[in-house]
Amino acid sequence: MSTAASFDPASLIYNDAGLIPCIAQDEASGEVLMMAWMNADAVARTLETRRVTYWSRSRQAFWIKGETSGHVQELVDLRVDCDRDCLLALVRQTGAACHTNRRSCFYTALREGGEVELMKPMD
Numbered sequence: 001m002s003t004a005a006s007f008d009p010a011s012l013i014y015n016d017a018g019l020i021p022c023i024a025q026d027e028a029s030g031e032v033l034m035m036a037w038m039n040a041d042a043v044a045r046t047l048e049t050r051r052v053t054y055w056s057r058s059r060q061a062f063w064i065k066g067e068t069s070g071h072v073q074e075l076v077d078l079r080v081d082c083d084r085d086c087l088l089a090l091v092r093q094t095g096a097a098c099h100t101n102r103r104s105c106f107y108t109a110l111r112e113g114g115e116v117e118l119m120k121p122m123d
Helices: 040-049
Strands: 020-026 032-038 053-056 061-064 073-080 087-093 108-111 114-117
Touching: 032 040, 032 053, 032 087, 040 053, 040 061, 040 073
Parallel strands: 020 087
Antiparallel strands: 020 032, 053 061, 073 087, 108 114
């Protein structure tokens, strides 16, 4: 383990739209919850507030996970992949991560030429 070096969100590699994918994973269970986009400001806000903040491409606005739904993602650790073009947010998830009210956005498996629903919406 090395000591922490200073970090600048501008040091990440963003796509042509100025965005980087961020995968949210439950820190306790290891379950992959969702993928959403961040820009440099969303990365900085996430690190500053410890509330995971994404960039909504459809609304062209910041989206603090759980701000309206109550399904908050509290940041435990933010990690950068080896190419610096993808992030992994280890989070404490309150409630559903998916807008369909499922724990994870990855609730459909492709098996034997068909789709299998792995989980129902949460109560």
